[in-house]
Amino acid sequence: MSDARPIRPDISAGRIGADMLARNFSDLHPPLEAHEALVEADRCYFCYDAPCMQACPTSIDIPLFIREIQGGNPVGAAKTILASNILGGMCARVCPTETLCEEVCVREVAEGQPVKIGMLQRYATDRLMETGVHPFTRAPSTGRRIAVVGAGPAGLSCAHRLAMLGHDVTLFDAREKLGGLNEYGIAAYKATEDFAQAEANFILKIGGIDVRLGQALGRDIHLADLRRDFDAVFLGLGLAGVNALGLSEGEDHQGLHDAVAWIADLRQTRDLSELPVGRRVVVIGGGMTAIDAAVQAQALGAEEVTIAYRRGREAMNASAYEQEVAATRGVHIRCNLQPKRILAEAGHVVGIELERTVTGPGGRLSGTGETVTIEADQVFKAIGQSFLPHGTDGEGEGIALERGRIAVDADRRTTLAGVWAGGDCVAGGEDLTVVAVEDGKIAAESIHAALAAAERVAAE
Structure with a gap:
């Protein structure tokens, strides 16, 4: 392309x-039939020390639920799963099980063929959700009111556990639908048939959760008011900021998109045939968002899709399995390339110039000076998100941050009295749905304990 005039951009639906x-x-993974689930359950060794359970961030009793499936009780298996992870249905679809429970499965270590734990988890939770019955009941009312801000995995998990413990929860979210990234950020082929909303509605069946949508912290609701009006506050704000490519120019051209926002648009589009996509697409990044954007661009009809990542494949945040999914769908993955310049004509992207990189001592990345150019009608940036402290920084010193995210202790307490936080917005998080669910659960138990302790003190 560097020796020829840039071609006319072609983005169409x-x-x-x-x-x-x-x-x-x-569906990326068609669900197991009953017979298939029984056959797969029979492969489990039901290990006493259960390395799979230790690898699960929410500590699901995996041997127990698989034994329950083996015994013909998938609904009981689902109750076992949901007692530890109330979003077990979505996690069964999107968890990187290949790097968590299945990676340490004895079958994987010995034979290279792990028990399909994720598929069995989906089988069980789907059977329960089909009954339409919520498996848990609320404890007697405590009379306490908790505000949960953010209806993503962390917020939903926290709200459900608090409601189950007998507290009255008000769940706020800035968007018009529940679910957070489960609704707006997961690839459409991983969560089909509006599953994110079905699961959120299932969670709400516990009762005691008042939902208020279209309410953004710092705009419609304010932390000072929440602390005054509620007995505790949980923040599950996610990551709203988008990292820039850091180019000296060209980041405002038409055809350059934020991959997260584009995926959100795709997820909310009723007719995918109306969603425009380029003929030649380049995605910058090496994580799950980059894979999801690239695969879905290919699925919409892009003729050539390339993922460009600045380091080697082994450093990509996307698992080897996800990389394989992309490759088998026709996506080209090119490594050791970092963006240098967006090429444009009449204000529209027509290509991207990238510099080859090498990794030196201590993992230090440096450019070689050699460049390559890739033709592109669309370029998606998927190089990570950042926390925007809107609404958390208006009281005195506000809530302390650590490495750009909310600082919390082991119980997910923030530095602001009466305020807890969890999910992607907190420091040390792994940006996984299952980790966010565990954060919400831990925070709920901590809030419950703190309120009970305060009540005991008041009674003395």
Whole structure:
């Protein structure tokens, strides 16, 4: 491209027909049939020390739930799962099980063929949700009121556990739907048939949770008011900021998009044939968002999709399995390339110039000076998100941050009295749905204990 005039950008909708779109966005992992689930459950050794359970951030009793499936009781298995992870249905779909429970499965270590724990978890939780019955009941009312800000995995998990413990919860979210990244940020082929909303509605069946949507912290609701009006506050704010490519120019051209926002648009589009996509697409990044954006661009009909990552494949945050999914879907993954310049014509992206990199001592990355150019109608940046402290920094010194995110202790307490936090917005998080669920659960138990302790003190 560097030796020729840039080609005319081509971004349009309806590149492929409805039948092909349906196939491309069908369930990544079709669910197990009952017989298949029994056969798979029979493969489990039901280990006494259960390394799979130790690897699960929410400590699901995996041998127990698999034994319950083996015994013909998938609903009981689901109750075991949901007692530890109330979003077990979504986690069964999106968890990187290949690097968590399945990676340490004895079958994997010995044979290279782990028990399909994630698929069995989905089988069980789907069976329970089909009954329409919520498996847990609320404890007697405590009369305490808790504000939960953010209805993503952390907020939903926290709200459910608090409600189950007998507290009255008000759940706020800035968007018009519940679910956070489960609704707006997960690839459509991983959570089909509006599953994120079905799961959120299932969670609300516990009762005691008042939902208020379209309420943004710092705009419609304020932390000082929440601390005054509620007995405790939990913040599950996620990451709203988008990291810039850091280029000297070109980040405002048409055709350059934030991958997270684009995926959100895709997830909310009723007719995928109306969503424009480039003929040649480049995605900058090496994480799950980069994979999701690239695979979905290909699924919409892009003819050439390339992921460009600044380090080697072994350093990519996306697992080897996710990289394989991308490769088998026709996505090219090119490593040791960092963006240098966006090429544009008449204000629209027509390509990107990248510099080759090498990794030196201590993992230090440096450019070689050699560049390559890739033609592109669309460029997506998927190089991570950042926490925006809107609404958390208006009281005195506000809430302390650590490495750009909210600082919390082991119980998910912030430095502001009566305020807890969890999920992607807290320091030390792994940006995984399952970790956010555990954060919400830990915070809820901590809030419950703190309120009970305060009540005992008041009674003395």
